[in-house]
Amino acid sequence: MSTQKHIQEIRTFNRFYTDLIGLLDKHLLNSDYSLAEARILYEIFTAKELSASDIIYRLSIDKGYLSRILKKFEKEALIARKPSADDARVSLLSLTDAGLEVFNGLNEASEKQIMALISTMSVKQLDALIGHMKAITGLLGK
Template sequence: MKQSFTKEIRAFNRFYTNIIGLLDRHILDSNYSLPEVRILYELYHHSGLTASDIIALLDIDKGYLSRILRRFEKHKLVNKVTSSTDKRSASIKLTAKGNKEFENLDSASNKQIEEVFGNLTESECTALIQKFTEIQQILNNKK
């Protein structure tokens, strides 16, 4: 690969890492860590995952996950139901409270997007999203 390509890619990575940093900032104000939010995200979007599923999805240590889930249970964010066919594993679901909690985080996240990208005009926004989409196409093409 051309050196100039690498350089430009890295410049963009630094640039966008910064933006993601801004966007993640609101998590600091929440009661949750980034991994916790990611776990809630997965459970919200795929109810009934097992711990192993989450590990596969998020590449997270199982001991670490186990403790986070225990905390979630303690705070009534999550219910575990042992599988009838395999008593080692349990399917995990958000409780009503857990759902609500995630939705709060989610809307805080939306608000943060608004704050970082909200100064764009509609046409800029459209253009931006088109680039986003195209980038994903280019990169996914090759998976």
Template sequence: MDKEIIYDIRQFNRFYTKVLGLFNNHILDTDYSLTEARILFEISEETECIANNLVQKLNMDKSYMSRILRKLEKEALIEKKSSARDNRKNFLFLTKKGEEQLAKINIQSDQQINQLFSGLSESEIHEIHTSMMVIKEKLNKYNF
């Protein structure tokens, strides 16, 4: 693979690390950390979500996950209901409060995106969007 392309990709990675970093710090302005927000999000997306799914998907330590879930349960954002078929598993659900909190986070996140893209024309936004889809499709296809 061409040296210059690798250089550019690494530069992009540094650049996008900063983009994501800024987003994440904004999320931290709410009461919940990025990770907690991600967990709420994933629980809401997935039916029959269990802790281990999250561990895989978010690439986290299971003990750490266990603690975060306990915290979220304590704060009444989520509920655990143990599986009838497999007593090792707990299905995770958002409570009403959890859904509300996630909704807030979603609104904030959408605003952040809007802000980042303010000053860009429709066609520029479209170009970026297309580019993101290309990257995701291509990399997803073979490596995740």
């Protein structure tokens, strides 16, 4: 692959996901949740039960910030905290039914944003994007 072409692919890819971020930010703005909040809900959903520290580790988020977001989530009844049997300092977090509903709503909205973005791209651009992902995969020997 020529360097020139490679640079072009990087730009295509960067362009794609920065646009995606823009769209995502916008749709989250219309929702009542920030990107950080959406990511936190995702972590809790995926793990079923985890501690605040786990989230800090996975998302590299500030613990003070997280603490406040979790407080808000609890107030909105999106999450439940159960004291850990192993460690009295720790609360185990899980999504409530309301939390799951919010999480699903955010995911569905994301999907729409992705489709909206992809629909603005040409077949050529899409191919370039997929090709670039594959190229990276190849570079990594997978």
